[in-house]
Structures are given as structure tokens and as C-alpha cells.
Amino acid sequence: MCFSLAQIAPAQLARKAKKEGPRALGLVELSADGKARLIPVCIMVDGKFYDAGAYKASPVPLSLWTGTVYEGEKTGVPQGLFTVAEAGHTGNDVWFGVGKWVPAGSEPKARSKGKEKVRDDTKPRMEDDEGPPKLRRADSSKPSEAGTSSANTATPAQSDNTSATPTTEPPASSTAQKSAAGNAASSPAATQAENQSDDSAASASNDEDPNRPILKRGKPETAAAEHPKVGASTGVPRRPGVAAATADTKRPSLQLVPAISDAGGPDPRPYAYDLKTSEEEKYRKGMLALAADALAAKLRDTVPAGSAGATPKRTPIRRPPPKPQPAFEDVQFRAFDLSNTNEPVFVLSATAKPPATASASSTSASSNYYVTIVAKNNIYDELRRLYAGVTDARSLDQTPRLELIDAVDADGDGRGELLFRTTCDAGKAWAVYRAGADQLLPLFEGTPPENKPVSQE
DSSP states (O other), X not given: OHXXXXXXXXXXXXXXXXXXXXXXEEEEEEOTXXXXXXXXXXXXXXXXXXXXXXXXXXXXXXXXXXXXXXXXXXXXXXXXXXXXXXXXXXXXXXXXXXXXXXXXXXXXXXXXXXOOOOOOTTSOOOOTXXXXXXXXOTTOSSOOOTTSOGGGOOOHHHHHOOOSSOOOOOOHHHHHHHHHHHHHOOSHHHHHHHHHHHHHXXXXXXXXXXXXXXXXXXXXXXXXXHXXXXXXXXXXXXXXXXXXXXXXXXXXXXXXXXXXXXXXXXXXXXXXXXXXXXXXXXXXXXXXXXHHHHHHHHHHHTSOHHHHHOOOOOOOOOXXXXXXXXXXXXXXXXXXXXXXXXXXXXXXXXXXXXOOOSSSOHHHHHSOEEEEEEEEEOTTSOEEEEEEEEEOTTSTTTSOEEEEEEEEOSSSSSOOEEEEEEEETTEEEEEEEEEOSSSEXXXXXXXXXXXXXXXXX
């Protein structure tokens, strides 16, 4: 019984690649102005990978047929859909697809077709003059509602009056009081005394008011201060001016989004591995140490023969001084959970400037090196290197430069692979690698356009 379980267990844990139907991998190239096009990378048919830009290109590659839909994914998370409308190619027979890109979440929601409300004529309806007050225009034919100012409401008697200035009759009580006061103050002395008493009472009430308005003579400088001239400083900080756009800022930035076209493939899942700040600093430092070791090994191989064969002088045994470290620039560090087993895969790429040492030649010390490191963790939480690539502009024919694009499921088995852009002396191409137990395993390695065959079966 144990023997049979031992036979079945490896078969269940084995990695099975998808065999059904074609599965195409491409890159959606998004520009800042919203335009998009598809760059075919590879296509898998019956478990084998072919160049998607050349597979069955008679007259158009299979991956660029009209109506083919690609789902864009960023680290396994859907980003949108790209539908191929037509295929085109450049002068060196590099194919690309032109179509429509619809970002995720931008599709209009379908309106629910509910039942239309039917008006019930049996219920009493509100008349136009009933209900809450409503605001109307001044030239409205209907009178104002309740609650508005009575001065704006015209009576029928006032509407018939043709006088330009309406007259208002005072109440009878106020008319009688005024007539009585006029009869009592018939003499000029009484009238003057009454005016003086009214003025003194008004001035006394105004003096007691602290917020009373005070009239002052207008001075020219005061008027100028209240209304500053154009361009004069008002004491309010202005918004800093925007720098003029240059040719570099006007150039639209391109964004590459991996895209999959497969009618029966698995549902996408995220491949990002979340790290705490302390963990990210720890693993980043360890990856930089692996990059420094790989660069030192590369420099030892490029040391001239004369300096390598020289016998060093005997010196007393002392503690060796710390080795000078290279200067890393443009460091990009990412962590992925490709197999969904909580086992992170780390990828670091950087540009390195070797340290100036006596053993290094002047040519190697002045050139920049491109370093790419892929590593895993072992059971002791130590980094185990899967790939180390160090190259420069003079060594691209031997070691191509790898630039990480993203993690994507290229073969449709639910696990992620690493998609790189490769640069060699012949040009640029694309490559897909699987992170194995001890090394990177190539699934697809493209060729530059100059060396690309016309068609493949």
C-alpha cells in the first residue's frame, strides 16, 4: 500500500502544463494620450511555445487575427481588455496589433429594466395652487404663493392704476397725530425748538453706538491702496509658475501591460508578495550583497593576464580590510509568490559602477555593468541564488541583459512565470522563464527581429 502511495504522490505534485487550445501572450503598449497597441510575445500550442509574431503568419499571425480579445494583467490583477481590430507591421517585419483598450471598471453598468410607474387617477391630485410654496419668475402670470413678500404682490386696484409711482395711504391714526402736532406747533419758534431737540436726540443716540459709520475725506493714496494697480503686490503669496514644457516632458511615456488571450484558461490571481518595511530592507540588502559578489566574479574574469599572473609580496598576516563596494543605481527590487505557496521569489536589477581598485583595469572601472539577480529563500531564511547575470555594453554577445517586465501565467497552469526583455548585440527580444528549485528554466526565448524567421509551424 505504501509503495502505491509513493507512486501516486509524485504524479499528483508534478507540474502539468496546459495542453488544450492555443494560449497567446502579448504586451499592451499604453501611451499617455490613451492610444494602445499589442506587441505579440509568444503563443503556446499543444504545450510548445512559438514566436507569436511569426506563428502562422500567412498573411497575418494567428495571435493578431481580427476580433481576438486579450486580458491585460498587472502582476496577475486584471487591468482591462484589448480587442484586436487590425494587424500591422514595421519595415523590419515586426508585427503589432491595433485595436481598442477598455480599462477595467470603465464599462457602463446595465440599467435594470424595472416596471414603469402607472399614475393612479383614483387618488386625489394636488391642484396647481395647493402644496408647498414655489419660487416663480417675476413675469409669471400666476400670483405669488403664500409666504412671499406682500410688497411684490400686486392687488387688482394697483394693477389698474396707470400712475408710474404707486401711492400708499397712511393709517388714519398716524394722520390724526400729525394734524394735531401741526396745529400745536404753528409758531416759528416752536418749530425751531422742536428741530433742535430732534437733532440733539439723534446725535446722542449715534454717539452711543460703537459701530456707527464715520465719514472721512478720501485721499489719493487711500484710494490707490484700496484698488491696487495691475501687477502691484497685494501681500498675498501667488501660486508658483509652472516651468515650460520641454521636448522630454512632451514625449508620452509608454506603459507595458502583459496580456493573455485564452478562451478556456484559468482565472487570473495576484502574484505579488507583500513584505513589511523591515523585511523589504533585509532582503533588499541581501540581494545587493549577491549582486556585489556576482560583479566581483565578473571583474575577476576580465582582469588582464599580466596582472593576474603577478606574484604578490609576502605580508604579515593581518585582518583584511573591508572590500570596497560598488555603487548601484536604478535599483529595482520586487518580490513574487509565483506558486501560491507563500515562498517568495526575489528579483533585483540595477546598474553597477565597479569600485576603483588596483587589480581592476581602467576600462572595466569606467564602464557601467547591468546586474540581474533572481533568488529564493531556503528553510534557514537564507537567500539561494537562482540566476545571476552581469554584463556590459561590450559583453552583450555573451551575456544578454535581462529587464524584468512582470510575472504572468504563460502556460495556463495557474502558476506564474517571469517575463523579461532581453538585450543582446543583435537587438531586443522577449523571454519567459520559470523559477525552478535551483535555477531559472527557459520556457521561451525570442530572437531579435533581424534574426527572426518568416514563419513557424
